[in-house]
Amino acid sequence: MVGPTATACRATTFLPTATxxxxxxWRKPPISQADATQYPDASYTMxxxxxxxxxxxxxxxxxxxxxxxxxxxxxxxxxxxxGGRSVWLPPHSYGDYAQAAHAHRLAVVAHASAAQLRWSCDxxxxxxxxxxxxxxxxxxxxxxAISVLDRAYEPLRLEGxxxxxxxxxxxxxxxxxxxxxxxxxxxxxxxxxxxxxxx
Numbered sequence: 001m002v003g004p005t006a007t008a009c010r011a012t013t014f015l016p017t018a019t020x021x022x023x024x025x026w027r028k029p030p031i032s033q034a035d036a037t038q039y040p041d042a043s044y045t046m047x048x049x050x051x052x053x054x055x056x057x058x059x060x061x062x063x064x065x066x067x068x069x070x071x072x073x074x075x076x077x078x079x080x081x082x083g084g085r086s087v088w089l090p091p092h093s094y095g096d097y098a099q100a101a102h103a104h105r106l107a108v109v110a111h112a113s114a115a116q117l118r119w120s121c122d123x124x125x126x127x128x129x130x131x132x133x134x135x136x137x138x139x140x141x142x143x144x145a146i147s148v149l150d151r152a153y154e155p156l157r158l159e160g161x162x163x164x165x166x167x168x169x170x171x172x173x174x175x176x177x178x179x180x181x182x183x184x185x186x187x188x189x190x191x192x193x194x195x196x197x198x199x
Contacts, residue, residue: 044064047064048062048064051191055176055191057193061194062191062192062193062194063191064189064190064192065189065191065192066189067177067189067190068094068096068150068152068175068177068190069096070190071175071192072094072097072100072175073096073100073103073104075117075148075173076101076103076104076117077100077104078146079104079116079117079146080104080105082116083116084116084117085106085107085116086106086107086108086116086117087106087107087108087109087115087116087117087118087119088109088111088114088115088117088118088119089101089108089119090119090120090121090124090131092124092127093119093121093124093125094121094150097119101117112145115145116144116145116146117145117148118137118145118146118147118148119148119150120134120137120148120149120150120172121149121150121151121152121153122149122150122151122154122162122163123153123156123160124153125150125152125153128153128156128157130162130163134149134162134163134164135163135164135165135168137172138164138171138172146173146195147171147172147195148172148173148175149169149172149173150175151174151176152175152176153180154176155178155181156181170195172195173192173193173194173195174192174193175190175191175192176191176192176193177189177190177191178191
């Protein structure tokens with residue numbers, strides 16, 4: 001993995017969750033030209049407009065977070081603050097989902113219909129496969145729930161496509177973390193496309 005070790009940073013990475021073509025050098029000049037002496041617009045108006053246009057979303061639905069991990073903990077906290085008591089996780093999933101649930105005392109349950117927070121990832125981590133029965137999360141019934149679709153690996157998808165209709169997709173909070181696709185796994189950022197409604 002690229003990153004600090006006991007001696008130094010490694011020159012190469014074998015991290016399977018990052019693009020193998022290296023980092024996006026074309027991103028460096030605009031970043032280096034940014035004026036670091038001024039605070040940015042606290043609402044990130046222009047950035048949110050550009051991201052909304054890129055994702056084909058309503059600008060009011062685009063939220064930013066410092067990282068996917070931060071968003072995972074914040075939305076888990078929101079569910080807990082709204083009276084949620086349980087979370088559903090896919091069989092293979094990012095460890096932060098369970099860690100956030102534990103930190104906020106949400107029980108991990110075996111059936112999505114019993115959860116107030118439902119996680120999914122497509123393509124899945126770590127298998128890179130389609131999330132089986134993804135559309136069923138929308139129709140899982142049970143208690144009102146927030147369903148989150150982690151799309152961190154979407155830009156790295158090698159085959160297939162997301163098996164949701166546009167209408168079904170509107171029911172999910174979509175979590176995008178472009179750092180892996182850009183080959184910048186050490187850069188933390190997160191974009192969230194909020195659901196129109198939560199079932």
